Each structure stands twice: as C-alpha cells, then as structure tokens.
Amino acid sequence: MTRKLPPLNALRAFEAAARLQSFQEAAEELGVTAAAVSQQVKTLENVLGVKLFRRFHRGVELTQPGRVYLERIAPALDSIASATDELTRVEHSAIVRVTALPGFAEQWLVPRLSRFRKTHPEIELILSTDAEVVDFRSTDCDVGLRCTEGNHPGLVVRELFRDRLFPVCHPRLAEELQGPASLMGQTLLYDQHWHDDWRHWLEHVGHPAFERCESIAFGLYSMAVNSAVNGLGVLIGHDSLIDRELASGALVRPFPEDVPAKCAHYVVWPTWVERRPSVLAFVSWVLAEARETRQQVAG
The missing domain is CATH 1.10.10.10 (Winged helix-like DNA-binding domain superfamily/Winged helix DNA-binding domain)
Structure with a gap:
C-alpha cells in the first residue's frame, strides 16, 4: 500500500x-x-x-x-x-572499516598500524582482506586499498605508489644463479593474485618464457615470501612488500634488473564517508605512509 x-x-x-x-x-x-x-x-x-x-x-x-x-x-x-x-x-563514530588485498595488508599495512594507533588511539580499525574489488554500495566498508589500474568510477582515488618487480631469494640460492637464464633450473614463486608478475619480468629481460619454468602459486603473498626465505625457490618480489626481508638480509636480489609493476597501489573511498573525521584521518595517514615508502625506494 x-x-x-x-x-x-x-x-x-x-x-x-x-x-x-x-x-x-x-x-x-x-x-x-x-x-x-x-x-x-x-x-x-x-x-x-x-x-x-x-x-x-x-x-x-x-x-x-x-x-x-x-x-x-x-x-x-x-x-x-x-x-x-x-x-x-x-x-561519525571512530570506527573505520578498511578492505585491502591480502598481500598488501600483510606485508605493508599491518606492520605500520602501530604508528597509526599511536597517532589516533581513539579510532578503531576493522580490517578485512579481499582478493576481489569490493563494491562500496553493497558493503559497509569505508576505505579500500587496491592494486589496480586506478579506474574506479564514482570513487575518490589517490595513488599511493607503484612497485618495482625483481627476483629475490635466499642468499645461498643466489650463489647458484648466474644471470636470468639460470632461472630455468629453479622453482619460481609468486602470489596467484599477481600471476603475471613473472611473465612481465621475464619478458622485460628477454629470457625464457614463464611457462617453461617450474613454479608454485600461493594464495597469500606472505606464504610466498616465507617460502623464499626458507630457500624453496625464487620469488618475484614487490619492493614495497619485501623491504624488511631485504633490509635484514633474509632475501637478496640475485640480478639487478627490475621492471615497474603493471598496476599501482591506490587508496579509494566513496564520497559519502568524507564527512567522517575518522575516515579522513586514516586516509591522510595512509597517504603519508605512502610518501615515506616512495622516498625510501627513491633513496
């Protein structure tokens, strides 16, 4: 009626x-x-x-x-x-719901969250990891951290940074590698969400096709990283996601060649959450952390 x-x-x-x-x-x-x-x-x-x-x-x-x-x-x-x-x-409550790709959340976001908590102890973050792009109209998510080409109609989009890709492995395994062609005898490790990374790098250096190499795909980037640290094979690394392992020496670069990733990392949000100070505080913090990451990579 x-x-x-x-x-x-x-x-x-x-x-x-x-x-x-x-x-x-x-x-x-x-x-x-x-x-x-x-x-x-x-x-x-x-x-x-x-x-x-x-x-x-x-x-x-x-x-x-x-x-x-x-x-x-x-x-x-x-x-x-x-x-x-x-x-x-x-x-207007101090709750911010964030969605992110699992690998980005584990390797980049989570290690930095303690800094956010120190700056904004009043804000509660609820973090979910989603392999697929989330539709803000059908979920209660406020902010998305995505690795895409940046085309998100109807959303506010800000680029964080673009990774550079290069192989990394255990130091002992690196001693066995004599140029990119030697990857033919190794196991190539990668995150299934970024399944084109190895092909992209191999094409860049003009060496054997990815299909001719032994490989293992992981559902989580952290699993691929840990496998490389334990000497299982050679990982195609994203520089922003393996900075700790490189700094500690747990992983090393066997070759100098690198290539920019096809997609960049972005923070996105719908316009209707912009009136919430807690959301804007989180977005500002993420952008500041991204600037620091860019400066570290450039340095």
Missing part, C-alpha cells in the same frame, strides 16, 4: 509553528522567513482540506483539527529526529 504523505517541508513548518505558536519563531528555528512558513502552512492546509490555524493580527492560534493533528504527528517527527541523530552518531 502506497503511503499518502503530505509535503514534508510543509509538515515541518506546521509542527514548528504549532509548537511555538508563532510563525516568526518557527521561521527563526527553521532558518527561513515568516512568509515562507506561512506559505508552507497554507500549502499543507490546501492538501489536507482543513484549516489548521486561526490567523490574527498579532499571532496565530491552532484550530481544534490543528491541535489533534499536532498531537498525532509530533511523536512521529520526534521519532524521525531521534533515528536521524542515532544514525549520525554511528556514522
């Missing part, structure tokens, strides 16, 4: 004027003119076919139907105001 509702602006004007017994005071509360309130009330009276006020030179007075109508609609408007206030408090 279709609800038969009067114009809501007219309803608001009537409720304010009836509660305050004054068109002028209602106008001040609503931020409009007294003439506008009078016109809205007249519109409502025409829609209802009922006289709601008696108008006098110095003011107005509710009619009997007007008093009855006020008694019925006031609780409904109070309920709407209460629901709106409650929803607004939730939307």
Whole structure:
C-alpha cells in the first residue's frame, strides 16, 4: 500500500509553528522567513482540506483539527529526529572499516598500524582482506586499498605508489644463479593474485618464457615470501612488500634488473564517508605512509 504523505517541508513548518505558536519563531528555528512558513502552512492546509490555524493580527492560534493533528504527528517527527541523530552518531563514530588485498595488508599495512594507533588511539580499525574489488554500495566498508589500474568510477582515488618487480631469494640460492637464464633450473614463486608478475619480468629481460619454468602459486603473498626465505625457490618480489626481508638480509636480489609493476597501489573511498573525521584521518595517514615508502625506494 502506497503511503499518502503530505509535503514534508510543509509538515515541518506546521509542527514548528504549532509548537511555538508563532510563525516568526518557527521561521527563526527553521532558518527561513515568516512568509515562507506561512506559505508552507497554507500549502499543507490546501492538501489536507482543513484549516489548521486561526490567523490574527498579532499571532496565530491552532484550530481544534490543528491541535489533534499536532498531537498525532509530533511523536512521529520526534521519532524521525531521534533515528536521524542515532544514525549520525554511528556514522561519525571512530570506527573505520578498511578492505585491502591480502598481500598488501600483510606485508605493508599491518606492520605500520602501530604508528597509526599511536597517532589516533581513539579510532578503531576493522580490517578485512579481499582478493576481489569490493563494491562500496553493497558493503559497509569505508576505505579500500587496491592494486589496480586506478579506474574506479564514482570513487575518490589517490595513488599511493607503484612497485618495482625483481627476483629475490635466499642468499645461498643466489650463489647458484648466474644471470636470468639460470632461472630455468629453479622453482619460481609468486602470489596467484599477481600471476603475471613473472611473465612481465621475464619478458622485460628477454629470457625464457614463464611457462617453461617450474613454479608454485600461493594464495597469500606472505606464504610466498616465507617460502623464499626458507630457500624453496625464487620469488618475484614487490619492493614495497619485501623491504624488511631485504633490509635484514633474509632475501637478496640475485640480478639487478627490475621492471615497474603493471598496476599501482591506490587508496579509494566513496564520497559519502568524507564527512567522517575518522575516515579522513586514516586516509591522510595512509597517504603519508605512502610518501615515506616512495622516498625510501627513491633513496
């Protein structure tokens, strides 16, 4: 059954004027003119076919139907105001829901979260890892960290950085490698979400096709990294995701050749969350961390 509702602006004007017994005071509360309130009330009276006020030179007075109508609609408007206030408090709460690709979350984001907590202890992060691009319209996620070509219509998009790709392995295994052609006798490790990385690098250096090499695909980049650290094979590394392993010497670069990744890392969010300070704080922090990552790579 279709609800038969009067114009809501007219309803608001009537409720304010009836509660305050004054068109002028209602106008001040609503931020409009007294003439506008009078016109809205007249519109409502025409829609209802009922006289709601008696108008006098110095003011107005509710009619009997007007008093009855006020008694019925006031609780409904109070309920709407209460629901709106409650929803607004939730939307402005210090909770930020973030979605990220598993490898990026594990290797780049999570190791840095302690710094975010020190800066914003009042903000609660809820982090989920998704291999597929999340539709913000059908989930409650606020911010996405994605490795894509950056084409996300309807979202605010900011590039974080673009990885450079190069092989890495255990130091002992590196001693056995004599140029890219020697990869033919090794096991190539990679994250299945970035299944083209090895092919991209091999084509860049002009060496054997990926299909001619032994390989193992992992569902998590951290698993591929740990396997390389333990000497299982040679990993195609993303520089921003293996910086700790390179710094510690757990992994080394057997060859100097590298190539930019086809996709870059982005932070994205829908415009409707921009009014929430907690979301903007997280986005600003991520962008600052990304600038630091870029500077480290450039240095």
